[in-house]
Amino acid sequence: MPSRRDFMGGMGLGALVALGAVPVHAAMAAKPAFRAGSGRADIVFPASQFPIDGFTGQHDPLAVRVLLLDDGTTRLAIVVVDLTSIFDDLITAIKATVTDVAGIAAPNIIVSASHTFSAPHVFAAGQTPPGTDMKANAAAWQAVIQAARQAATRAFAMRQPARLGAGVGTSRVSVNRDVWTPYGWWLGADDAGDTDPTVSVLRIDRLDGRPLAVMTNFAVQSSVMDGSVSSTGGRLMTADLAGAAMRHVEAQYGPDATALFVVGAAGDQAPYLQASRPVVNADGQAGRIDIHEAGFAIVDLLGARLGAQIVDVAGKIRTADMPTLDIRRENIQVASQAFPPRTGRATGPVTTFAYTAGSPVSLPVVLVRIGDLALVGVQPELAAGLGARIRDHSPFAHTMVATMIDGGAKYMPDARSYDRYTYEARSSSFAKGAGEAACAQIAALLKQARPATR
Structure with missing residues (x-):
């Protein structure tokens, strides 16, 4: 029987739906003051429905966070949900909820998973993999939609004149997760590996200077508790690293401020320490060492x-x-490879592997301009080096590269990863060179989106 992660990977290319380009809506004349609103709501799972997707309980809350922006001409919403990934039907339902509450059209709404690995997979009816508890899955679906409605309602009620700005810093909580072993490259923590320590931050203030929202983009998977089980054998839901960081930020600024985490190019990045640590045994087989709670x-x-x-x-x-808002949706063409390659999700290190070329595929790209900040949104989990390349070639003063935007499409590694036969390369639906080609095309789109004059 295929695992849930195999089932998710098989849906990756299905998420690459064709989206027509949406024209930019930019204000060219005097307009009302810039307004913003933000809200947060916990996803409340009924206790009677546990276990849910293998989770027997909950350690800390999963949440939906909503940011609404309005420059007087363009209105947009950014929604972050504490789930591993979000499939098309749930994305559609979340967008419909935000549209109903805030009146923002679906093309101007982006939905992102925070990518915690310790959350249930929530499927639409008719798309559930074998063995799914249908009642628990339906309850989880309703819990997510209810939280989205509550968060959007709070954000809409919070709308007010606002100011914003962006900045960058550095954090070392992440590490490259591809390590060399005598049996080939596998998962672990490589201190010498490529990483992107850049922390990009957007701060939105009330007119009195108090933060209304803080949005962060950083290249790390929220996977401290990935695969970890408690000493009694059950798994506990947690928003993991991103959730803990956002709660820390919200605690600093008070209950009326919302902190949103949009995961960066973290396909080959992991937290520096993990509860369930990947290892390669003496016989070359992959295993894990778990410290549980x-x-x-x-x-x-x-x-x-x-x-x-x-x-x-x-x-x-x-x-x-008075920042100006633009949002456009484009499609770029990239090379693919057959997925799952041969036996499906990689299960251990190898020293050779035969990739199978596929047909070119259309990759959706979302470009959001918020003043001097550009947010590039894609579905696949880019390698950190690719995210840094996009940022380095951007003409904007600040650029966030966000993945898991409006769906998921597994990994898009850099070319070297294919030569190393890494977990990401062998688990990808994209061919060698697709990542670099995507970077070049996205850089060109950013140059088109950047106006010649301010």
């Missing part, structure tokens, strides 16, 4: 460390009036 101390430690850096960056940002 003790791992939540790592979540708290790394979350506080990342959260403190976000607060430090946010505190140095100078906010400004």
